[in-house]
Amino acid sequence: MLFDSHVHLNDSDLFPIAEELIQRAIQAGTTHFHVIGYDVVTNLRAIELANKYPTVYMALGYHPTAAKDILPADLHLLEEQLLHPKCVAIGECGLDYYWDKENEQIQKSVFQFQIELANKTKKPLVIHMRDSAHDTLEMLKKYKHSSTQGIMHCYSGSVEMVRDFLDQNMYISLAGPVTFKNARVPKEVAMHIPMDRFLIETDSPWLAPMPYRGKQNEPSYLPYIAQEIASMRNLSYEEFAQITFENTCRLLKISI
Numbered sequence: 001m002l003f004d005s006h007v008h009l010n011d012s013d014l015f016p017i018a019e020e021l022i023q024r025a026i027q028a029g030t031t032h033f034h035v036i037g038y039d040v041v042t043n044l045r046a047i048e049l050a051n052k053y054p055t056v057y058m059a060l061g062y063h064p065t066a067a068k069d070i071l072p073a074d075l076h077l078l079e080e081q082l083l084h085p086k087c088v089a090i091g092e093c094g095l096d097y098y099w100d101k102e103n104e105q106i107q108k109s110v111f112q113f114q115i116e117l118a119n120k121t122k123k124p125l126v127i128h129m130r131d132s133a134h135d136t137l138e139m140l141k142k143y144k145h146s147s148t149q150g151i152m153h154c155y156s157g158s159v160e161m162v163r164d165f166l167d168q169n170m171y172i173s174l175a176g177p178v179t180f181k182n183a184r185v186p187k188e189v190a191m192h193i194p195m196d197r198f199l200i201e202t203d204s205p206w207l208a209p210m211p212y213r214g215k216q217n218e219p220s221y222l223p224y225i226a227q228e229i230a231s232m233r234n235l236s237y238e239e240f241a242q243i244t245f246e247n248t249c250r251l252l253k254i255s256i
């Protein structure tokens with residue numbers, strides 16, 4: 001059994017075929033899904049999926065590239081939506097200076113709001129970080145309570161900074177790039193994440209692993225990622241699957 005710790009079945013491309021994707025994933029061994037919202041519409045769709053499918057859980061929040069369009073009423077709405085019993089995390093939130101260089105201050109204030117919500121609700125954060133490792137770490141140090149946990153989703157930072165995020169009570173999640181032949185950094189990172197903080201994800205519909213690189217990603221491809229990391233770490237597929245499954249349940253406070 002695998003737990004896809006970050007999947008966007010609520011994205012426009014996947015939402016209409018979610019039923020089929022979930023069936024196919026379960027057949028392939030990906031039985032549990034952490035569906036991640038990133039704006040007003042995808043948060044609503046995440047709630048719909050969580051209501052419909054027993055093994056779908058969700059994170060609700062606002063992505064840094066959506067931050068500029070978020071209104072005060074949307075922040076208030078999020079606070080209410082977090083009360084849903086299957087909302088197990090906040091995000092995805094964070095900082096992205098790759099896709100949006102102009103709105104650094106707005107991104108920071110929407111991120112700060114969500115960090116403070118996580119402190120208040122004791123839910124973990126789902127963090128998106130792109131070309132922003134320094135500022136993301138500084139924001140966590142400044143606003144996050146030490147007991148608040150989280151996920152560095154599709155971690156793309158350096159090996160050196162893995163330690164800094166572990167010290168911030170973060171779990172590290174790896175996605176499709178770890179299966180790419182020339183992906184030196186993700187492979188090195190995979191060797192350095194402590195087993196008790198390791199999560200895996202597809203980040204579907206993006207970042208399909210080998211041998212589907214470049215195609216639309218889906219949660220049934222998660223075993224390719226698990227297999228690659230298991231071999232690198234000299235574990236059996238079953239051992240690595242069990243460890244990451246239990247890590248996800250522990251962090252998201254899901255009892256199965």
Ligand code: NI
Nearest residue numbers: 006036092203
């Ligand atoms: Ni995502």
